Amino acid sequence: xxxxxxxxxxxxxxxxxxxxxxxxxGKSTLIGRxxxxxxxxxxxxxxxxxxxxxxxxxxxxxxxxxxxxxxSEREQGITIDVAYRYFSTPERKFIIADTPGHIQYxxxxxxxxxxxxxxxxxxxxxxxxxEQSRRHAFLCSLLRVPHMVLCVNKMDLVDYDxxxxxxIENEFKAFATKLEVPDLTVIPISALKGxxxxxxxxxxxxxxxPSLLHHLEKVHIASDRNLVDVRFPVQHVIRPHSxxxxxxxxxxxxxxxxxxxxxxxxxxxxxxxxxRIASIETADGPLEEAFPPLSVTVRLEDELDVxxxxxxxxxxxxxxxxxxxxxxxxxxxxxxxxxxRGKYAIKHTTADVRAIVKDVQYQLDxxxxxxDEAATELKLNEIGRVTLxxxxxxxxxxYRRNRATxxxxxxxxxxxxxxxxxxxx
Amino acid sequence: xxxxxxxxxxxxxxxxxxxxxxxxxxxxxxxxxFSGGKDSIVMLHLAxxxxxxxxxxxxxxxxxxGQNFAEVIEYRDRRVxxxxxxxxxxxxxxxxxxxxxxxxxxxxxxxxxxxVLLEAAEKYQFDALFGGARRxxxxxxxxxxxxxxxxxxxxxxxxxxxxxxxNLYNGRVHPGEQIRVFPLSNWTELDVxxxxxxxxxxxPDVYFASEREVVDRGGMLYAVNxxxxxxxxxxxxxxxxxxxxxxxxxxxxGVRSDATTIDEIIDEVAATRxxxxxxxxxxxxTSEAAMEDRKREGYF
Numbered sequence: 221x222x223x224x225x226x227x228x229x230x231x232x233x234x235x236x237x238x239x240x241x242x243x244x245x246g247k248s249t250l251i252g253r254x255x256x257x258x259x260x261x262x263x264x265x266x267x268x269x270x271x272x273x274x275x276x277x278x279x280x281x282x283x284x285x286x287x288x289x290x291x292s293e294r295e296q297g298i299t300i301d302v303a304y305r306y307f308s309t310p311e312r313k314f315i316i317a318d319t320p321g322h323i324q325y326x327x328x329x330x331x332x333x334x335x336x337x338x339x340x341x342x343x344x345x346x347x348x349x350x351e352q353s354r355r356h357a358f359l360c361s362l363l364r365v366p367h368m369v370l371c372v373n374k375m376d377l378v379d380y381d382x383x384x385x386x387x388i389e390n391e392f393k394a395f396a397t398k399l400e401v402p403d404l405t406v407i408p409i410s411a412l413k414g415x416x417x418x419x420x421x422x423x424x425x426x427x428x429x430p431s432l433l434h435h436l437e438k439v440h441i442a443s444d445r446n447l448v449d450v451r452f453p454v455q456h457v458i459r460p461h462s463x464x465x466x467x468x469x470x471x472x473x474x475x476x477x478x479x480x481x482x483x484x485x486x487x488x489x490x491x492x493x494x495x496r497i498a499s500i501e502t503a504d505g506p507l508e509e510a511f512p513p514l515s516v517t518v519r520l521e522d523e524l525d526v527x528x529x530x531x532x533x534x535x536x537x538x539x540x541x542x543x544x545x546x547x548x549x550x551x552x553x554x555x556x557x558x559x560x561r562g563k564y565a566i567k568h569t570t571a572d573v574r575a576i577v578k579d580v581q582y583q584l585d586x587x588x589x590x591x592d593e594a595a596t597e598l599k600l601n602e603i604g605r606v607t608l609x610x611x612x613x614x615x616x617x618x619y620r621r622n623r624a625t626x627x628x629x630x631x632x633x634x635x636x637x638x639x640x641x642x643x644x645x
Numbered sequence: 646x647x648x649x650x651x652x653x654x655x656x657x658x659x660x661x662x663x664x665x666x667x668x669x670x671x672x673x674x675x676x677x678x679f680s681g682g683k684d685s686i687v688m689l690h691l692a693x694x695x696x697x698x699x700x701x702x703x704x705x706x707x708x709x710x711g712q713n714f715a716e717v718i719e720y721r722d723r724r725v726x727x728x729x730x731x732x733x734x735x736x737x738x739x740x741x742x743x744x745x746x747x748x749x750x751x752x753x754x755x756x757x758x759x760x761v762l763l764e765a766a767e768k769y770q771f772d773a774l775f776g777g778a779r780r781x782x783x784x785x786x787x788x789x790x791x792x793x794x795x796x797x798x799x800x801x802x803x804x805x806x807x808x809x810x811x812n813l814y815n816g817r818v819h820p821g822e823q824i825r826v827f828p829l830s831n832w833t834e835l836d837v838x839x840x841x842x843x844x845x846x847x848x849p850d851v852y853f854a855s856e857r858e859v860v861d862r863g864g865m866l867y868a869v870n871x872x873x874x875x876x877x878x879x880x881x882x883x884x885x886x887x888x889x890x891x892x893x894x895x896x897x898x899g900v901r902s903d904a905t906t907i908d909e910i911i912d913e914v915a916a917t918r919x920x921x922x923x924x925x926x927x928x929x930x931t932s933e934a935a936m937e938d939r940k941r942e943g944y945f
Contacts, residue, residue: 234653460699503694636817
């Protein structure tokens with residue numbers, strides 16, 4: 221047993237978070253502030269931003285310029301696409317998915333939220349909750365982001381008034397009760413001035429909670445993973461065909477959920493054959509156990525016919541095997557809507573199948589949560605519940621139970637574009 | 646380990662291995678771009694780990710400007726021999742000789758690598774090209790997908806990228822189109838160094854500090870060698886430097902350093918206040934959007 225894979229000297233935990241807000245809520249400024257105050261910003265990056273800002277005649281150095289990298293973003297002063305940023309503190313390493321707020325780019329927000337441990341939603345203290353704030357909160361709950369932080373930004377522009385903060389906090393909490401938000405924290409901040417971003421603000425003595433960075437460093441994420449249901453989607457079959465490893469046959473993949481150990485009885489889906497785990501291999505040697513998100517190679521005691529797209533699980537705890545899929549779908553394509561009877565390719569875990577839309581049950585208004593049951597299609601950025609019939613069974617779980625085996629993407633086979641995201645319900 | 650937590654470096658490795666395997670399982674003809682620079686060295690190491698005990702199931706390709714550090718080419722050939730992987734060389738010099746590209750008057754070959762790369766991709770019909778680019782390197786890269794679609798002209802369209810959700814990467818292309826795949830997308834420079842240290846990966850000597858004869862050009866220190874000759878009026882002096890990146894020898898500058906081991910480099914990188922490309926790459930100083938413009942043309 222070697223443990224180099226899990227006991228490297230550097231034991232920072234990784235936290236991925238997505239930021240969301242509407243136009244001008246100050247997301248980019250907040251990220252610039254986090255990078256700047258945590259000293260993740262380099263001098264040449266700062267000099268470049270300062271020079272551009274001064275050249276434009278800004279009154280203060282515009283931290284948003286740190287993240288807005290594309291030419292058209294700089295020209296229009298907006299954020300177009302998901303930008304990924306990295307910083308670390310002595311406590312954790314952070315990956316930020318900075319997602320744009322405009323309605324036409326909501327698909328990017330869904331993209332950022334799909335892998336996030338935590339969602340950070342910004343609102344402007346002067347404006348309070350707007351349509352976009354509700355939409356983003358709903359999307360984050362739909363995508364089961366385990367932790368949510370509402371930052372009430374620009375508190376400096378409302379004289380750090382507690383009453384303004386409380387009103388927004390209460391309104392948001394009332395809305396959140398209609399959603400599934402397991403963990404919500406609300407923090408009053410000023411990204412521009414730095415209040416409650418890295419350090420507790422002296423301007424808001426009435427706020428007893430943590431600064432944003434302190435919360436990001438401390439929020440407990442280890443329990444968010446599913447360590448109960450063994451799901452191992454087979455990604456690739458490794459057969460060396462060499463003299464040294466003539467009989468080696470291993471199933472490579474990333475553990476989606478659960479804990480696997482040598483000797484465990486496993487069932488292969490969809491065939492239903494059972495065997496035992498002979499060993500769990502890595503290039504560093506065998507492991508005594510494998511758990512998410514480790515990439516390993518599993519060998520079985522019996523010679524079975526197992527290929528990419530199959531799944532290993534436990535005989536007493538199996539994934540659902542079904543060709544009839546009920547899902548909430550977020551449509552992401554501007555050129556063509558999702559249509560009743562439409563045919564698409566689906567990528568789900570490591571499996572590629574085709575599917576037909578049997579029913580569009582309703583389209584959901586994400587602001588009122590009203591269901592429009594007359595809908596027969598979903599346009600760009602619309603969300604609705606659909607029924608799909610797939611050509612081969614999906615080996616799946618409810619997304620609510622398992623993010624790794626409950627999500628899929630929809631691909632238009634004519635141009636290979638990713639046109640939608642689905643969540644199995 | 647009883648609480649099933651892993652370090653962020655181990656998590657990044659698991660993600661990169663997943664990406665390598667995904668491409669091998671779904672794309673027809675992948676290739677790994679390998680320059681002998683530290684990021685591509687880490688890539689080759691990860692590719693080996695992803696398929697062990699089987700060999701790496703795709704070739705590696707070096708887009709060779711012909712202006713290389715000699716130690717790096719020696720290293721490249723040694724690693725290729727050790728791993729048994731097939732090496733393809735797309736030669737910029739050859740393309741110049743054929744008249745396919747024209748060498749710019751300043752002698753820099755960075756930009757003319759792009760048509761050479763695209764020609765080789767077409768010749769070998771590669772549909773997936775692994776690159777070692779990281780999102781922390783540059784603002785345009787920060788917005789690029791892990792699986793980045795290129796049209797049949799090799800062009801990147803930043804406003805029309807495929808949404809990328811969960812770990813469900815869409816690598817589907819029509820003939821002539823490509824996916825550029827970046828397994829190190831979420832790594833930072835420090836992560837790369839820490840990984841090199843943890844895995845004990847050998848590197849070419851240019852990455853470690855030694856006394857070199859250098860000239861100062863606009864605050865960047867270039868070692869005098871067969872490609873960098875002192876210009877008139879330039880003072881040649883001796884300085885202890887190492888390289889943070891290794892690209893074309895005419896464009897890559899060194900940084901003052903005393904680091905002769907990986908641990909010392911990690912300490913220096915952790916304390917540095919200048920980005921990697923900002924400190925060492927003449928090619929990125931041109932404009933705020935230099936990288937975006939090159940990527941649109943089909944650059945790595």
